[in-house]
Amino acid sequence: MIVTTYRDDDSIAEISEGDDVEIVGRFSQGGVSTIAMLGVKIRNVNICGLQLDASIKDDNDDTNPQVRIDNRTVTLKEIDGWGASYNLSTFSNIPACPNQWASVNVYDNPFLARVAIEDRDGRTAETEFHIVPRCVAEFSTTCECICKEGYTLGEVCS
Amino acid sequence: LEQDLAFKEDVPYLPGRAILSWGVLFVKRLAFVPLMILAACSKGSVNLTPPPEGQGFHFETEETAIPFGVEEQDCYFFQVPDNGEDVFVDKVEVAMNEGSHHMNIFRVRTIAGLDPANGELQTAQDGTGECFNSANWADWPLVINTQDDQDKVEWQLPDNVVHHFEPGEWLMLQTHYVNATTQKTPYKGHVEVNFWTREESDELIELGTVFATKQSIRICESNPTPTFEGSFSFVSDEPIHVIGANAHFHSRGKKFNMYSWDGTSTETPPTEDRFYQSTEWDHPPMARSPELDLEIPANGGVWYNCSYEWQEPPEDVGCDTLNDIDIAKGTAEEDVDCCYRFGGVVDKNEHCNVFVYYYPKVDDINIF
Numbered sequence: 001m002i003v004t005t006y007r008d009d010d011s012i013a014e015i016s017e018g019d020d021v022e023i024v025g026r027f028s029q030g031g032v033s034t035i036a037m038l039g040v041k042i043r044n045v046n047i048c049g050l051q052l053d054a055s056i057k058d059d060n061d062d063t064n065p066q067v068r069i070d071n072r073t074v075t076l077k078e079i080d081g082w083g084a085s086y087n088l089s090t091f092s093n094i095p096a097c098p099n100q101w102a103s104v105n106v107y108d109n110p111f112l113a114r115v116a117i118e119d120r121d122g123r124t125a126e127t128e129f130h131i132v133p134r135c136v137a138e139f140s141t142t143c144e145c146i147c148k149e150g151y152t153l154g155e156v157c158s
Numbered sequence: 159l160e161q162d163l164a165f166k167e168d169v170p171y172l173p174g175r176a177i178l179s180w181g182v183l184f185v186k187r188l189a190f191v192p193l194m195i196l197a198a199c200s201k202g203s204v205n206l207t208p209p210p211e212g213q214g215f216h217f218e219t220e221e222t223a224i225p226f227g228v229e230e231q232d233c234y235f236f237q238v239p240d241n242g243e244d245v246f247v248d249k250v251e252v253a254m255n256e257g258s259h260h261m262n263i264f265r266v267r268t269i270a271g272l273d274p275a276n277g278e279l280q281t282a283q284d285g286t287g288e289c290f291n292s293a294n295w296a297d298w299p300l301v302i303n304t305q306d307d308q309d310k311v312e313w314q315l316p317d318n319v320v321h322h323f324e325p326g327e328w329l330m331l332q333t334h335y336v337n338a339t340t341q342k343t344p345y346k347g348h349v350e351v352n353f354w355t356r357e358e359s360d361e362l363i364e365l366g367t368v369f370a371t372k373q374s375i376r377i378c379e380s381n382p383t384p385t386f387e388g389s390f391s392f393v394s395d396e397p398i399h400v401i402g403a404n405a406h407f408h409s410r411g412k413k414f415n416m417y418s419w420d421g422t423s424t425e426t427p428p429t430e431d432r433f434y435q436s437t438e439w440d441h442p443p444m445a446r447s448p449e450l451d452l453e454i455p456a457n458g459g460v461w462y463n464c465s466y467e468w469q470e471p472p473e474d475v476g477c478d479t480l481n482d483i484d485i486a487k488g489t490a491e492e493d494v495d496c497c498y499r500f501g502g503v504v505d506k507n508e509h510c511n512v513f514v515y516y517y518p519k520v521d522d523i524n525i526f
Contacts, residue, residue: 071426087489
């Protein structure tokens with residue numbers, strides 16, 4: 001199983017320990033939320049109705065390692081012999097910001113990502129490694145505001 | 159209920175009448191609607207007696223005709239009375255005419271496409287318009303919501319627990335009326351709300367709210383029974399009390415659960431930790447105090463999941479319409495699958511929305 005991420009420019013990238021994950025926003029539509037997208041590229045499983053569970057953990061704080069999760073039932077798309085997450089709804093959309101949960105800024109700090117799958121036939125796979133969420137340059141002002149440690153809902157971000 | 163929730167058969171309506179005062183804020187507007195039609199159609203509207211002067215404030219919407227085939231979402235802006243002092247509310251009453259899909263009240267914060275400066279009432283129909291665009295209230299804290307168009311909601315908060323408002327604070331009341339295939343509006347759309355105030359005290363405990371929604375849901379013909387799970391936590395060194403909860407999805411929705419959660423585990427909590435379940439999309443229950451008073455451990459939160467069963471869309475919608483929406487939202491043509499995506503139109507879209515009320519407030523929490 002390979003873990004993938006969906007980027008703000010609609011491209012999909014494979015990721016592993018220490019890689020960046022863009023926190024994809026809806027700023028262009030006037031929204032103020034950002035999502036970390038984690039998906040999979042996998043072989044030898046039933047790709048229909050697959051259970052995809054993903055989370056990011058704030059292990060920067062040993063005493064309060066808060067977690068954000070997104071679990072969902074997905075049907076992957078067969079691409080070059082792999083079953084793959086291919087559009088937004090087939091990735092786990094982990095609500096990273098507004099940051100009302102982490103002990104550090106959600107951008108530019110490492111978080112522990114966990115991705116697990118189970119297919120309809122009971123086959124399972126799981127992996128975890130650190131990722132570094134990054135704000136996309138075009139929307140960095142708003143992103144860095146709502147993803148900072150201690151953000152308060154409704155805070156003026158301009 | 160019979161005394162307070164009287165049908166409004168003999169209340170004269172004056173176009174554009176608005177009365178605002180401390181103690182009672184009372185707004186009635188029916189501009190541009192012929193009075194003869196009003197007399198015929200106002201029968202069947204709910205009516206709440208406003209609080210006596212000095213004991214609260216009242217707001218009510220217009221009576222809005224909803225023609226068959228129309229979904230109307232209206233955003234009304236009004237202000238908390240301003241006498242120079244903070245306002246503390248410990249009881250809220252809401253009454254809605256039958257056919258309401260939901261009524262939400264939010265505190266106005268960042269202005270995007272909805273601005274109170276653009277008028278007291280800003281309407282949208284059939285999914286089009288700023289009052290349908292949830293990005294416009296993405297950081298607007300929830301005040302109160304209900305989906306109960308059968309009975310008046312009367313919620314007395316626990317002792318000393320209050321909504322805390324700034325004097326003159328802008329609020330937005332959003333009504334969604336549906337007269338379509340899956341939901342009907344037999345009379346007119348109309349909502350009334352009473353806010354009952356109390357004196358300030360050192361013992362007051364502020365209420366906090368949570369509004370969480372999953373915008374990336376997609377319920378498709380080839381993946382017909384998906385479940386989506388999410389969570390949020392109250393980052394607090396002390397336990398908190400959840401005293402209100404309800405959930406919102408549309409007619410493909412089969413089961414909506416909420417659980418007490420420790421804030422750190424990544425597995426669905428056990429059934430014994432479940433404190434809310436809805437299996438009726440059009441009449442979801444609202445759990446609230448005094449029956450609901452759930453202590454969540456320090457730094458814990460709420461885990462929720464919403465499960466669906468794909469249905470053939472209504473004839474007047476059809477898969478072609480759903481596929482067009484999907485393509486417009488970025489799905490490649492070869493990947494369309496008669497999917498219901500996130501959105502407010504009952505026959506075309508789905509929702510997975512959570513409303514939670516708790517104390518003491520850490521922060522209001524919105525998750526989009």
